[in-house]
Amino acid sequence: MRVTKLFTQLEHALGRSGNGSSDFDLNPDVVLPAGRRLRPAGVLMAIDLTQAAPQVVLTKRSSALKHHPGQIAFPGGKVDADDTGPVAASLREAWEEIGLPQSHARVLGTLPNHETVTGFTVTPVVAVIEQCFTPRPEPGEVDEIFKVPLSHVLNLENFTIEGRRWRGQRRHYYTVPYGPYYIWGATARMLHGLADRMAV
Template identity: 65%
Template structure:
């Protein structure tokens, strides 16, 4: 069995484990959530592709012109539209639009429990394997497409907790920097949940 096959099996096992929903407020139990808040459903695609040594996770750097999370590291994905087949359909559609990933090149392995963001989204991470494809960034949304080795995102030791002032309070969050890419916030939190399951 190859390393990539071992890693794919580790993902399958991780998705069979039970887990709780996560949120951007996990590390900040004293945070006051807006009363009567209405969360918008979204789906993101955590797609693992064959790399030089095992699997790589595809991530994007968002355009600095976007309203939500400009310039941040993110999975391809977005809000669920009326014509989507739920969060999985949204993740596949957005990955095709944002990075040119054909849906027929994607093998869905499963989903993680939803993650609530500070911007009012309830995001379902869709974990998948993907075949090679010609990645093309949608210029209005994506500034850059890059890959991170499985060994980095799957290792809980790669994640650390940092903090900054946000809306008058100190907010703590996970980070998992990789080279020049500062993976943090919701993306790091969802990956940390996956890494925790893989490590079981």
């Protein structure tokens, strides 16, 4: 995919109107409590353009973490008091978690928010990396930093819907596996949202 064409497609995708997504998209029987309060967060969908083909940067969370151990995730986290918003939070977290200098990430825009089962409203921040950097996993937080071809996660045919029992109920979710990496849940759902917008 040529870079100029990619930028045009991303610009159109990010400019499209539409609703956000949630961990409950595939579970219409779930009744969400009225008046629930969601905590704001931001994740960085970083597309590395320094390789032969565009790659999406992902992390494997530490297996020692209390929440979501060993899961595949974007760099990111909750909006702190010192952050100006989700974009700033995603860039700060990317520096802390993978060693990506903020000056190396050119933000193109954001996708609609994604609500997680853990009570966050997550803003996916789409950015491109045009300068090489040395990945540095944050000790105790990130076990591995890896990249997946953008073409893989933009192909809607690579996504499947699976399910498992969670808190006594059957829950369904998106997956988009790549090699040894089982990408699922909120990360897969946000990637599916980007792929869906890019397909139009």
